[in-house]
Amino acid sequence: MSAIDASRPTSAYREMEASVELSPLKTPPAVDGAAPDQELLTLNMGPHHPATHGVLRLLVTLEGEVVRDLKPIIGYVHTGIEKTAEDKAYWKAIPVVERMDYLAYFFNAYAFCGATETLLDLEVPKRAQYLRVIHMELNRIMSHLVWLGTSALDLGAMSMLWYSFREKELILDLFEYSTGARMHTRYFQVGGVIEDVPAGWAEKVLEFCALMPGRVDQYGDLLNKNEIVLQRLRNVCPLSEEELLALGVTGPLLRASGNPWDLRKAMPYCSYEDFDFKIPVGTEGDNYDRFAVRMQEMKESVKIIEQAVHALPQGPVMVDDRKVALPPRHELATSMEALIHHFKLVTEGFRVPPGEVYFPVEGPRGEYGCFVRSDGSSKPARVHMRDPSFVNLQATNAMVKDSYIADLIATLAMIDPVLGGIDR
Amino acid sequence: MPDATGLELLAGEIGDAAPDAILGTLHFRGQATLLAHPRHVRSVLERLRAAGYANLMSVHGVDYYPEEPRLGVIYELLDRGRRDRVRVKVRVHTEDPHVPSVTPEWPTANHHEREAYDMFGVVFDDHPDLRRILMPEDYEGHPQRRDFPVGGEPVIFTKDAGTRQDYTQ
Numbered sequence: 001m002s003a004i005d006a007s008r009p010t011s012a013y014r015e016m017e018a019s020v021e022l023s024p025l026k027t028p029p030a031v032d033g034a035a036p037d038q039e040l041l042t043l044n045m046g047p048h049h050p051a052t053h054g055v056l057r058l059l060v061t062l063e064g065e066v067v068r069d070l071k072p073i074i075g076y077v078h079t080g081i082e083k084t085a086e087d088k089a090y091w092k093a094i095p096v097v098e099r100m101d102y103l104a105y106f107f108n109a110y111a112f113c114g115a116t117e118t119l120l121d122l123e124v125p126k127r128a129q130y131l132r133v134i135h136m137e138l139n140r141i142m143s144h145l146v147w148l149g150t151s152a153l154d155l156g157a158m159s160m161l162w163y164s165f166r167e168k169e170l171i172l173d174l175f176e177y178s179t180g181a182r183m184h185t186r187y188f189q190v191g192g193v194i195e196d197v198p199a200g201w202a203e204k205v206l207e208f209c210a211l212m213p214g215r216v217d218q219y220g221d222l223l224n225k226n227e228i229v230l231q232r233l234r235n236v237c238p239l240s241e242e243e244l245l246a247l248g249v250t251g252p253l254l255r256a257s258g259n260p261w262d263l264r265k266a267m268p269y270c271s272y273e274d275f276d277f278k279i280p281v282g283t284e285g286d287n288y289d290r291f292a293v294r295m296q297e298m299k300e301s302v303k304i305i306e307q308a309v310h311a312l313p314q315g316p317v318m319v320d321d322r323k324v325a326l327p328p329r330h331e332l333a334t335s336m337e338a339l340i341h342h343f344k345l346v347t348e349g350f351r352v353p354p355g356e357v358y359f360p361v362e363g364p365r366g367e368y369g370c371f372v373r374s375d376g377s378s379k380p381a382r383v384h385m386r387d388p389s390f391v392n393l394q395a396t397n398a399m400v401k402d403s404y405i406a407d408l409i410a411t412l413a414m415i416d417p418v419l420g421g422i423d424r
Numbered sequence: 425m426p427d428a429t430g431l432e433l434l435a436g437e438i439g440d441a442a443p444d445a446i447l448g449t450l451h452f453r454g455q456a457t458l459l460a461h462p463r464h465v466r467s468v469l470e471r472l473r474a475a476g477y478a479n480l481m482s483v484h485g486v487d488y489y490p491e492e493p494r495l496g497v498i499y500e501l502l503d504r505g506r507r508d509r510v511r512v513k514v515r516v517h518t519e520d521p522h523v524p525s526v527t528p529e530w531p532t533a534n535h536h537e538r539e540a541y542d543m544f545g546v547v548f549d550d551h552p553d554l555r556r557i558l559m560p561e562d563y564e565g566h567p568q569r570r571d572f573p574v575g576g577e578p579v580i581f582t583k584d585a586g587t588r589q590d591y592t593q
Contacts, residue, residue: 082543355453356452382486
């Protein structure tokens with residue numbers, strides 16, 4: 001049997017999305033001229049299950065257990081954040097932009113603030129840059145911990161989730177201590193950070209830094225010698241560096257194939273050139289390398305945080321430009337000028353010179369690039385986030401083609417897509 | 425980013441090969457932009473690839489309302505060897521929003537172009553799979569256009585099926 005029975009009635013649901021072409025493959029490829037003995041099956045996965053990394057839907061064309069074609073269908077959590085940001089003053093757009101990739105909120109905020117600072121031609125004080133680095137690297141570890149826990153869960157390693165979430169909670173506590181919120185902290189502002197870190201925070205961060213490398217080793221002990229994990233990851237779904245580059249893949253996925261591209265080293269921003277750290281790379285580009293690169297990245301991030309805390313410069317945490325930064329609270333009672341600035345900033349916001357900039361930063365999943373166009377008013381005329389998950393998802397088909405459907409789940413876990421970022 | 429002189433040289437180099445491909449250059453805050461004619465976008469990107477800008481990092485749409493031509497498509501190119509970026513911009517009118525697709529040469533552009541089509545209505549000719557990516561299949565209008573209102577999106581209940589408002593009118 002080869003052709004799909006045309007007389008069968010189509011469901012109303014299928015009619016509604018008639019433009020979604022199922023795979024052009026209708027029959028399995030013939031082997032040595034012999035007619036195939038099975039037909040292809042198109043399986044709908046989601047929207048949701050694929051081990052629930054988000055509301056992702058996959059149309060998988062299977063020959064037996066082997067994936068022959070795959071189509072991701074996205075947009076289920078599209079909330080129009082880019083459109084919403086156009087209707088808000090620059091400083092009010094930060095919280096909505098933070099909510100794009102919900103595991104990398106500091107990176108979203110930094111990409112947006114950095115783009116706006118470039119438009120304004122602002123130089124951010126050194127202390128604010130270091131505080132940003134500390135928060136971003138903590139965020140990177142946090143994001144990798146969520147990835148590690150959920151990915152291990154996909155492979156059947158239940159307890160890993162509790163261990164990694166235990167450490168993730170420590171990081172969220174640190175965020176709460178310094179910024180007042182666990183997630184979507186709104187800590188980064190255009191021109192610096194909202195306020196200095198509280199007394200005792202640095203010591204808590206160092207305590208965490210002392211603890212974390214040992215914990216990463218413990219995860220390694222649990223997983224690196226686990227026969228099941230190794231069989232599920234080693235030599236599974238590799239993809240070559242050339243193909244990854246053509247598909248625009250960045251971040252740990254690209255580094256796993258041996259390309260050491262990391263914006264923190266290649267095109268340093270936010271004082272990353274001050275820190276001594278290494279870029280872990282893989283050799284095979286398979287799922288195991290994707291796993292190992294991220295594990296090592298957590299340790300490197302700890303190194304950066306330790307250096308940044310020890311070398312944290314004294315000074316202001318916000319630019320001294322009253323047209324952009326809110327005046328200190330105590331001045332409002334005595335200075336008329338400060339009161340006017342405060343009023344203007346809170347009601348209208350600051351105006352930004354017209355122009356367009358693209359500001360890329362290296363996030364936990366790759367290049368977060370924020371494109372901001374200003375028309376000279378106090379609201380951005382266009383905000384676009386080049387989200388790495390959105391681009392990396394395109395590599396799924398190339399990775400899982402001709403491998404088992406079980407490996408599709410493992411590979412999807414290693415791609416680490418965050419649907420909030422994909423759909424925005 | 426190439427400096428202002430480097431950008432002019434780059435534009436001149438491409439302009440020599442195809443005289444009407446480059447419409448202008450823009451250097452702002454250290455970031456370089458080449459304004460290209462939409463018809464020549466594929467050849468301009470190919471020439472930039474030959475000049476070292478071998479990675480396409482992002483493609484996104486912009487609406488310049490009320491300026492004309494209203495729609496813009498922006499290509500962010502990266503040279504990993506020289507650690508250098510350059511931006512290519514094309515502008516099209518809403519009446520004829522056709523831009524040649526670069527997906528055949530740059531596979532990464534696939535999702536980006538679908539998003540620009542979905543959000544702005546830019547039609548990428550010869551795109552292998554040009555359909556909406558984020559909005560529902562049967563959605564009318566292109567929500568990221570500047571004249572598309574924020575909010576007011578009706579919640580579709582079964583009883584209201586078929587009475588959807590068309591915001592493009």
